[in-house]
Amino acid sequence: MHRLADWPEEDRRPIYWESPQDVQYQDILYHRAEGIAKITINRPEVRNAFRPQTVRELIHAFQRAHLDPEIGSIILTGAGELAFCSGGDQRVRGHEGYQDAQGVESLNVLDLQRQIRTLPKPVVAMVAGYAIGGGHVLHLVCDLTIAAENARFGQTGPRVGSFDAGLGAGLLARTIGLKKAKEIWFLCRQYDAQEALAMGLVNAVVPLAELELVTVAWCRQMNRLSPTALRVLKAAFNADTDGLAGIQELAGNATALFYMTEEAQEGRNAFLERRPPDFRRFRRRP
Ligand SMILES: CC(C)(COP(=O)(O)OP(=O)(O)OC[C@H]1O[C@@H](n2cnc3c(N)ncnc32)[C@H](O)[C@@H]1OP(=O)(O)O)[C@@H](O)C(=O)NCCC(=O)NCCSC(=O)c1cc(O)c2ccccc2c1O
Numbered sequence: 001m002h003r004l005a006d007w008p009e010e011d012r013r014p015i016y017w018e019s020p021q022d023v024q025y026q027d028i029l030y031h032r033a034e035g036i037a038k039i040t041i042n043r044p045e046v047r048n049a050f051r052p053q054t055v056r057e058l059i060h061a062f063q064r065a066h067l068d069p070e071i072g073s074i075i076l077t078g079a080g081e082l083a084f085c086s087g088g089d090q091r092v093r094g095h096e097g098y099q100d101a102q103g104v105e106s107l108n109v110l111d112l113q114r115q116i117r118t119l120p121k122p123v124v125a126m127v128a129g130y131a132i133g134g135g136h137v138l139h140l141v142c143d144l145t146i147a148a149e150n151a152r153f154g155q156t157g158p159r160v161g162s163f164d165a166g167l168g169a170g171l172l173a174r175t176i177g178l179k180k181a182k183e184i185w186f187l188c189r190q191y192d193a194q195e196a197l198a199m200g201l202v203n204a205v206v207p208l209a210e211l212e213l214v215t216v217a218w219c220r221q222m223n224r225l226s227p228t229a230l231r232v233l234k235a236a237f238n239a240d241t242d243g244l245a246g247i248q249e250l251a252g253n254a255t256a257l258f259y260m261t262e263e264a265q266e267g268r269n270a271f272l273e274r275r276p277p278d279f280r281r282f283r284r285r286p
Helices: 052-067 109-118 134-141 167-176 178-187 193-198 208-223 227-239 243-259 262-272
Strands: 028-033 036-041 073-078 083-085 123-127 130-132 144-148 152-154 204-206
Touching: 028 052, 036 052, 036 208, 052 073, 052 109, 073 083, 073 134, 073 208, 083 123, 083 134, 109 134, 123 134, 123 208, 130 134, 134 152, 134 167, 144 193, 144 208, 152 193, 167 178, 193 204, 204 208, 227 243, 243 262
Parallel strands: 036 073, 073 123, 083 130, 123 144, 130 152, 144 204
Antiparallel strands: 028 036
């Protein structure tokens, strides 16, 4: 449903964001309401380019949303209408990475990419304006992308002397196909929202004025569904792409679900009670 008017009344009512005051961020904003966390890159003067500090704060905010049992889904967005994110801040790019205030250079956005994928809640990229370079990879690693009509997508790496040969290349190819992914990286063109929709790079294109409420409507709908089912499905979708790390994520869910059974608890209890475990009452399921 690409227009707000298509949604049932309960999903399109206004949302009233709260802004917790316990942590003050410099480069991002953190809001929450109705079981949804909204994380905003707040550097509109550079089209929401990220520096190491920005990425550190994003990692902190995503961890916060991950651990908050009230949060069911997370929105990642950029401040203003001109950009979701324009990638790494080229003004602080040094010899071997992006430099922080202490002079340490890193590519810490790679940690954030993995975090978004392993976080067991749906993450939705809400894109107005440019999603370019490392900013394009950020929307790509999110589970869903809702784009405003003014959104523009593309990679610039080969033009600015960079490349993301990890998820930026491989996940893009798995998402939209190898030929189109190679075109995006080899030619560094930009694509509008409708082109992105046609290639399966985004889930919906909506009028800019409706972007936030439609994105919230998607989250409201997901938040009514089984959190465990969404959690395991997310891990399942990532498992083959992420190799053993993906299987580890999926298997961790199996272990957590097993821990919730009497059968697993019998093993723990027997150890704590210093007796042999008795698994005889647990049947072997066909
Ligand atoms: C995003 C744009 C297409 C927007 O164009 P527009 O015409 O709307 O705006 P301006 O170009 O005038 O920009 C306004 C203002 O913002 C500054 N700015 C924009 N983007 C950046 C940026 N990324 N870094 C620093 N500053 C930026 C711009 O200079 C203007 O400032 P003024 O002072 O003049 O007002 C267009 O801006 C654009 O193409 N931007 C650059 C996009 C880009 O090449 N990004 C970097 C790609 S590489 C990357 O992101 C990357 C990061 C990683 O951490 C990696 C890690 C591991 C592997 C690979 C990585 C990687 O590739």
